[in-house]
Amino acid sequence: MEGRVGSQDGQIASPRRAPSQQRSRERVERMLAAASALIGEQGSDAMRMGEVAERAGVSIGSLYQFFPDKRAIVWALAERYTTESQACISAALVDVSDAEGLGQAFSELVDIYYRLFLAEPVMRDIWSGTQADKALRELELADSRANAEFLTAVLKRLRPAADPAALETTAFLVWQMGEAAMRLAISVGREEGDRLVAAYKRMALRELLDQ
């Protein structure tokens, strides 16, 4: 029916039961891999639970043993992406100490993200559903805040005299604008997308460096 999924209560989906044995942990991996493949092929909306189970070589029941519902699978994949990318972002920004360094690091980060979005249909699809799914939206928001904090830390170092609250707002906004710019860029042609990303970079750096 899918009406079940539609009536999302916003609760962050969590495993119904954490896999404790080696066997089940491997099976859960297979389920996630199958889901990822299917999302890459057809998008998460078109992903069917039965197909995920079949491709993972498990029964429907097993799927629901570890994931309370369909959204939970997508959420689990999304969480992995955020965890991975946060480490990368933190590393890129942690020892930035001057304006030039920030410009360099930020520019590289944007490039990395853009390439990632272009290359990974799964990631693209998952973050597309962000607005519609409350749990995903909250994950993305939390992720964005965490990443913005790395930026904020840099800004506070570069501009110790500035109002910290203003810097936080700026960093958060700039980061979110970046994600929006990426989504826009990949939904138009490649050429226009490149131009938009470049324009975003200029705009963001001006905001970050100048004040």
Place this chain on the structure above:
Amino acid sequence: MEGRVGSQDGQIASPRRAPSQQRSRERVERMLAAASALIGEQGSDAMRMGEVAERAGVSIGSLYQFFPDKRAIVWALAERYTTESQACISAALVDVSDAEGLGQAFSELVDIYYRLFLAEPVMRDIWSGTQADKALRELELADSRANAEFLTAVLKRLRPAADPAALETTAFLVWQMGEAAMRLAISVGREEGDRLVAAYKRMALRELLDQ
């Protein structure tokens, strides 16, 4: 099943049959009104076709006589919003002739949009689904391009020496960033939302006025 809706082919949904008689035109209005009310109450995902029909006082069959599927109803509502707002935006920008005027007009437009998003749960919900629904995304993109063109026209007047293509990119990006900023602002608390919108305004105006 809803699987039907899930497998969106991206086709812009169009009425299966345009209502040609007065009677049916009124009924279609009732259907849209019912849908709008339900979306406002529960969101478009939770909106049930049966409920729309019941509330509009028509049968399920009649609903499907004029709307090929569920998404088409949401799309029809979205289209109305875009049509209405484009007139407003065009009017606000059409006779801007200097930097100060642009600052004034743009700032007012942002405020209007922000208030609208805060006050209209239906609008909020519809544009939330934008990323997930291909037809909606295309509608929004087209709308955004149209609005950005009004901005581009102003910019070309203010900065005749600048590269027109660059101005177009800037205007489009700034506009899309604005929509993203609104979505972000309404998904956090009111206070932070206000701050984010204010920060966006500053950022956008700097980009638009300076270069």
Place this chain on the structure above:
DNA sequence: TCAAAATATGAGTAATCCTCACATTTGCAA
């Protein structure tokens, strides 16, 4: 006046998410 076109109806079809009662496997203490 009346036939064709437009409109209206709602029971039924199909697709899909998810549950649950029961079967099997694993970990572990006696």
Place this chain on the structure above:
DNA sequence: TTGCAAATGTGAGGATTACTCATATTTTGA
């Protein structure tokens, strides 16, 4: 080893919902 509880596995079937279609009614226009 043995036995038992906990963890894991299964898939037929329940439940919901988008959408169809054969049929009935109303409107239009010649």
